[in-house]
Amino acid sequence: MFTGQIMTRKVFTIAPDRRVEDAFLVMLQKKIGHLPVLKGRKLIGVVSDRDLRKAVAAQGRGGKKKELTVADVMSRDLVTIRPGDEVTEAVKTILRHRVGCLPVVEDGRLKGIITKDDLLSVFSVMLRSISSTATIDVEFRDEVEDGAAVMAALRKARAPVISFSTAPRGKNGPLLCHIRLKLCPVKPIIRELEKRGVTVLEAYGDD
Numbered sequence: 194m195f196t197g198q199i200m201t202r203k204v205f206t207i208a209p210d211r212r213v214e215d216a217f218l219v220m221l222q223k224k225i226g227h228l229p230v231l232k233g234r235k236l237i238g239v240v241s242d243r244d245l246r247k248a249v250a251a252q253g254r255g256g257k258k259k260e261l262t263v264a265d266v267m268s269r270d271l272v273t274i275r276p277g278d279e280v281t282e283a284v285k286t287i288l289r290h291r292v293g294c295l296p297v298v299e300d301g302r303l304k305g306i307i308t309k310d311d312l313l314s315v316f317s318v319m320l321r322s323i324s325s326t327a328t329i330d331v332e333f334r335d336e337v338e339d340g341a342a343v344m345a346a347l348r349k350a351r352a353p354v355i356s357f358s359t360a361p362r363g364k365n366g367p368l369l370c371h372i373r374l375k376l377c378p379v380k381p382i383i384r385e386l387e388k389r390g391v392t393v394l395e396a397y398g399d400d
Contacts, residue, residue, distance in 0.1 A: 200297045227293060342390060
């Protein structure tokens with residue numbers, strides 16, 4: 194499974210010159226905890242509700258009442274991920290950098306956002322379904338040829354397909370395909386895919 198499949202695509206953002214109060218209001222109204230900060234179309238930071246609370250508390254202790262902007266409180270050390278990266282990589286990145294969210298970026302453009310809550314929801318669903326489904330992840334070098342080969346292999350194996358989805362890995366990278374099946378032996382399907390020249394990345398099933 195890839196980050197592009199689970200990310201939130203409708204991302205609420207804010208400009209760096211907006212007031213901290215404006216960011217608080219957006220988070221409250223939209224019931225979110227993170228706002229990517231865009232200058233034009235460029236991602237320059239991320240502000241969280243925790244950043245805002247810490248900044249306001251520090252301001253109160255300092256005595257001076259300078260009007261804070263988003264640029265004053267946002268995190269500038271960006272940790273991002275691509276839509277074609279695997280969900281497990283997103284988990285590792287969040288744990289490694291101790292961040293609460295990951296902007297999903299491709300070719301310099303913000304495509305979505307993934308939070309810890311998103312990942313917990315995904316893994317909750319995965320844990321519930323893991324006992325009754327099989328999955329196969331493959332790599333497409335040629336979308337048409339490899340796609341046709343996958344469909345032919347699945348038909349030959351009479352594989353009980355539940356879903357079939359793809360996500361790109363970078364601008365010029367391969368297309369990654371996630372196949373979800375009803376629980377079944379996957380080794381015969383893998384052999385058939387490899388015989389047809391399809392690269393299998395990962396597979397989980399009844400054997």
